[in-house]
Amino acid sequence: LEQFPAALFCNGSLEEQRAASLSDWAIHLLNLPWKLLFSFVPPTSYAGGWPCFYVALIFIAFVTGLLADLAEQFGCVLDIPDTVTAITVVALGTSMPDLFASLSAARELPTADASIVNVTGSNCVNVFLGLGLPWTIASIYWSRAPRSQEWEERYPETAGSMKGTAFVVEARNLGFGVMVFSGCCFLCLMLLLARRRFVGGELGGPWASKWSTVVALIGLWFGYVGLFSWRVLRWDQAGNVELFGVMGFGAIVLLAIAGMALFMISRSKLDEEPSENQGLQVTEVASNHMLYELSGGKTHAAPPPASVPRPQRIGEGSPDRSWDVCSEGPALVTLKQPPHKTVWAQGGHRR
Secondary structure, three states, X not given: OOHHHHHHOHHHOHHHHHOOOHHHHHHHHXXXXXXXXXXXXXXXXXXXXXXXXXXXXXXXXXXXXXXXXXXXXXXXXXXXXXXXXXXXXHHHHHHHHHHHHHHHHHHHOOOOHHHHHHHHHHHHHHHHHHHHHHHHHHHHHHHHOOOOHHHHHHOHHHHHHOOOOOOOOOOOOHHHHHHHHHHHHHHHHHHHHXXXXXXXXXXXXXXXXXXXXXXXXXXXXXXXXXHHHHHHHHOOOXXXXXXXHHHHHHHHHHHHHHHHHHHXXXXXXXOXXXXXXXXXXXXXXEOOEXXXXXXXXXXXXXXXXOOOOOOOEEEEEOOOOOOEOOOOOOEEEEEOOOOOOEEEEOOOOEO
């Protein structure tokens, strides 16, 4: 029952509510109906968390169905095709949980693995399970269903080429959408590989590489939505000049966005190795590499310099206080509290 008072109070408790800001109250009032609704989900402490898992799935299915219906009505009012609303409104709404899960993983974990795998894993579930399971059930049903006049009128080409009935899914704009999406995915992977090569990790790094990556990824999404929407709305009426012009211009814009980001990322690499007189200080852990902040304000991403002897793990420290490194040269220090990062500290200095 503690879930219901926590949902009613701003920031979860009476003490926190007294210190809440105007923005906290705005977000609280906006989310209050959903907080009260999801308060009926059992706590994770009951029966090993399984009731929470199954009830949460039911609630998520309900909210997803409601969002899909609202998006369909929104598209109908504005005379927008269902396909366009699906890749914009519905896609944004159903991707918000993945966004916040990736954001939390990127902040709390020392590597980018969880934040990126969360996105790819979610897409795998959508494609293989979200499409595969209902399509399999529909295929079994329609293979045994009797042939009707309504089915023949809806799919005349299929009805004239086969006996019996079948589950028919018209491709329409699917091939074009997959082609554009695959191209954007390729450019995105190139950005991640470039970040690993020049910056040392998929997340973090110098200011220029971070914001150029953000702009590039958002630009790829807008480019995909724009090209796919044009295909749905204008393909049948467009002439050859418009076809080649829009597709060529779209490809050039996407390549220019990715090229700009690659250029900014490549400029983030420093050729020099950090030395003892440069004030070596650890700022962030990225995969198997460390991001070093030099005294000049620049960033160097690389494994520990070869000239530095392999350090020893010498102690633990808390992220909210300093600690002393009592050894010569760099050393590994493991944070005792989350996110439990193992970081480098320069010997003889307080970090």
